[in-house]
Amino acid sequence: MDQVVYNLYAAKLRDYFEARHVVYSILPLPTTEENKSMELVMKILDEVHKFSLDRRGEPIIAIGGGVCLDIVGLAASLYRRRTPYIRVPTTLLSYVDASVGAKTGVNFASCKNKLGSYVPPVATFLDRSFFQTISRRQISNGLAEMLKMALMKHGELFELLETHGPFLLDTKFQSEGSGKYGGKHGKAAVTSSRMAIKSMLEELAPNLWEDELNRLVDFGHLISPELEMEVLPTLLHGEAVNIDMSYMVYVSRERGLLTEDDKLRIIGCMEGLELPVWHPDFTMEMVNRSFQNRLKHSGGLARMPLPISLGRADIFNDTTDEVLCKAFKKWCDELGTSSKTLI
Ligand SMILES: NC(=O)c1ccc[n+]([C@@H]2O[C@H](COP(=O)([O-])OP(=O)(O)OC[C@H]3O[C@@H](n4cnc5c(N)ncnc54)[C@H](O)[C@@H]3O)[C@@H](O)[C@H]2O)c1
Ligand SMILES: [Zn+2]
Known part of the structure; x- marks a missing residue:
């Protein structure tokens, strides 16, 4: 214990x-x-x-x-x-x-x-x-993994988090609510946590031993392990994952997979969940290193899960260095100076 x-x-x-x-x-x-x-x-x-x-x-x-x-x-x-x-x-x-x-x-x-x-x-x-x-920051931390599933698989979960995120933070998921979405926030706590677990189970159950390397649940986990270990213990797991997801949203946008409006909604939702969306130690050098590692351990393919709309995603193996660099620059320009994003 x-x-x-x-x-x-x-x-x-x-x-x-x-x-x-x-x-x-x-x-x-x-x-x-x-x-x-x-x-x-x-x-x-x-x-x-x-x-x-x-x-x-x-x-x-x-x-x-x-x-x-x-x-x-x-x-x-x-x-x-x-x-x-x-x-x-x-x-x-x-x-x-x-x-x-x-x-x-x-x-x-x-x-x-x-x-x-x-x-x-x-x-x-x-x-x-x-x-x-648990602290408010720890609730935010968990919300990051829920947001991961929402972005990869579940548009309805995304909307729940976007609308009720601040309420879930305030009430620490203790509210029972009434009716499916009865009342202002209804059953947001039970509905959103069940949706997240259910979509996680759908992904993991048929791939318990991870033989299948194309995994949507890896979203946010490509560069974050390096970041997490490097800045330990200042970033929590979910926070590091969120910073990775935030960058990947820019990669997706740079590739033309996501609209500008969807990109802004996702970043707005992350901020509503009080998650960091940028970090000074997340560098282009770290991106390249993580990418090379991924290629080495993933059969020579990047297997990069990227959102293609709110709640839908695909796996990509053909993101160029140029896209990674351009997305990084835009990400730093737009989010890097915001004091809110720094822990
Ligand atoms: N096996 C998997 O599939 C899997 C998936 C995701 C994450 N993880 C691992 O989980 C870890 C992160 O988990 P975490 O975020 O729960 O961190 P954690 O286990 O460090 O817990 C966070 C903090 O909360 C405290 N705490 C726990 N329950 C509490 C409670 N009810 N009230 C007050 N304080 C409480 C803990 O003592 C700790 O200080 C990482 O190491 C990650 O690698 C594993
Ligand atoms: Zn994780």
Whole structure:
């Protein structure tokens, strides 16, 4: 269990287990991005071993943000080659993203998620009430991954985020609303989070082991891993992803795939979600480096997901260096000076 979550919810959790006569042991750990390493995996394995867990009937339960879910998932996948585990995401980002799919992992050699496995959990328990205690910035962070799915696959989700984003930030997804869109904001919290998870599942379920390399879910994840590792811990995952997406929207515009109006709406929506749309450390040199890496690990193809309208996207392999450069210049000219965009 994430140490911070433990401090907030330990009493409730103990009541929950005790009411159900569960034999349990809780291991609170400082599962931060800087600590996302094999060291914590080994700590978990030591504890699991001491508990003398029965691999067939006793799951490990990971309770925390995406970092915690990834580390515990990796430990579970290693213990006796595979021990069942359950994910309980407690941040918006982990709820809509890290809770779906089979990936586990830790950082290694200064590279994000370099060690890991594909082992799905036996279950994921979703409870939005955990978000009451996360910061507004962390809500924004999760909204970035929801926006990713909206831009790639779901025009209706985009409109929901564009219209209700500030409300979702204010209420931390706690409002239940009434009717599908009844009231001013209606069921924006439940509808938008379900739409995001559903579209994520549609993409991941048929490609659990990532054999298919053309993946829309990679949008925003081409250059952001480099940026995220370089400026750690000043940018959150979703913030780095959003900066990458913002640049890609300019690439898409430069290629003539997106209209100027759609581009402006997307950037406006990002700002409404209080996400950074530009960063000084996101350089053309970083773009080139990430691109070369991508070509090396992706069968010689760029496989670049780009939005072609609000809620529709395609994968492109033929973006020229000239387009990348021109888009970069325009992106810096239009967004680089805005003080709002700097963290
Ligand atoms: N496996 C996957 O498919 C996948 C997908 C997306 C992201 N990830 C990984 O997830 C990580 C990011 O996840 P994250 O954004 O959840 O970050 P995180 O796990 O670092 O959590 C963010 C912060 O919130 C705190 N916290 C968690 N729940 C809380 C709560 N309910 N109340 C108060 N504080 C709380 C944590 O202690 C931490 O300080 C990255 O390492 C990323 O690589 C994995
Ligand atoms: Zn992500």
